[in-house]
Amino acid sequence: MKTNLSTPIILKEVNKMEYIYCAMLLHKAGKKIDEASMEKVLSAAGSSPDKARIKATIAALKDVDIDKVIKEASFAAPAAAPAAAPSEGAKPAAEKKERKAEEEKKSAEEAAAGLGALFG
Numbered sequence: 369m370k371t372n373l374s375t376p377i378i379l380k381e382v383n384k385m386e387y388i389y390c391a392m393l394l395h396k397a398g399k400k401i402d403e404a405s406m407e408k409v410l411s412a413a414g415s416s417p418d419k420a421r422i423k424a425t426i427a428a429l430k431d432v433d434i435d436k437v438i439k440e441a442s443f444a445a446p447a448a449a450p451a452a453a454p455s456e457g458a459k460p461a462a463e464k465k466e467r468k469a470e471e472e473k474k475s476a477e478e479a480a481a482g483l484g485a486l487f488g
Contacts, residue, residue, distance in 0.1 A: 395434050403422050
């Protein structure tokens, strides 16, 4: 079997993300993001907590407004293009424009939900 040299790098990045996920979970639950809480969550998830990474994560999030970051990230998602409507025959042009505007508004609202929908 041929090995991929980037696999260890990818696994290292995934391992870092579990600490961010842990912090996000604690934040969503309204709990304080501290060493003891993160250690408990990571242990409960079946991971072996690394105290150095926990400290680094807490330090990195020290001056971060998590709610603001989530809100900004939810608006950064690109809006999906509306699907092409089937032929509408003899409907007036104003009605077609109104329907298209409603579809675009729904699409924009769904895109805005983005990451924010995951956290509340």
